[in-house]
């Protein structure tokens with residue numbers, strides 16, 4: 581049977597691309613929700629997340645952190661597998677998504693591009709090999725001027741990967757963001773973040789390890805946000821029929 585995929589936020593930058601990529605993958609576009617925008621021509625518009633879940637076998641959500649908890653709970657209440665791409669979630673919002681994942685399968689990923697997920701795996705290995713007392717980890721990201729959250733979800737995921745490689749968590753290691761003025765010297769073992777915004781940059785992330793006598797850095801650039809949409813549709817096809825649980829894009833890709 582052909583899978584029906586619904587899209588929360590179908591009028592958004594990602595929502596519109598997803599509306600193209602769902603039929604391109606051989607699935608049925610069940611419809612989407614809009615808040616204030618206009619859905620792409622021909623796409624059925626559903627009243628809310630509950631109605632969208634009822635009409636869909638899987639729902640993909642690229643909207644906003646503020647909706648993640650309610651959307652995950654609505655998906656769990658209807659038993660609809662859920663793919664979440666929104667960024668900027670608080671720890672509490674992430675905990676609510678994890679709670680919903682006890683009842684349904686959820687794929688939650690900061691970035692659905694295959695290259696970024698390989699980058700996350702490499703970041704963890706680099707961090708495990710480079711002692712924090714000598715190698716300062718800094719993450720620099722740049723995005724389009726419309727992006728509303730910082731640092732990006734991908735930057736946070738890179739920070740978490742570095743912390744995991746060092747046998748700790750990002751919260752324990754400590755974040756240094758938005759240095760300005762007399763901010764003091766850099767902490768040893770902390771993870772630095774810098775966010776640039778401008779123009780129509782789709783997404784760029786650099787992870788730098790800086791020591792006294794050498795630097796090593798890795799950069800990923802996305803040139804077309806369609807790479808996220810195809811990845812999310814791939815996750816939607818993968819998650820249907822899975823056991824309840826919280827999955828990441830690395831599970832989908834088998835990395």
Ligand SMILES: NC(=O)C1=CN([C@@H]2O[C@H](COP(=O)(O)OP(=O)(O)OC[C@H]3O[C@@H](n4cnc5c(N)ncnc54)[C@H](OP(=O)(O)O)[C@@H]3O)[C@@H](O)[C@H]2O)C=CC1
Pocket residue numbers: 588589590591592593594595613614615616617618642643644645646647664665666667668689690691692693733805808
């Ligand atoms: N994980 C990944 O690979 C990627 C994640 N993202 C993330 O996806 C999210 C969306 O990005 P993008 O498409 O560029 O953003 P847009 O602002 O273009 O689209 C978001 C859509 O969500 C809806 N929306 C926004 N806020 C709310 C709200 N509070 N309640 C209900 N609906 C809301 C809006 O609907 P309306 O227009 O009808 O008002 C809007 O169309 C961001 O968090 C972004 O960081 C983006 C790209 C890749």
Ligand SMILES: O=C(O)C1=N[C@H](C(=O)O)C[C@H](O)C1
Pocket residue numbers: 667668690691723727731732733734735782783784
């Ligand atoms: O808002 C965006 O555009 C993007 N958001 C995601 C993030 O916050 O990491 C993924 C990608 O970088 C594009």
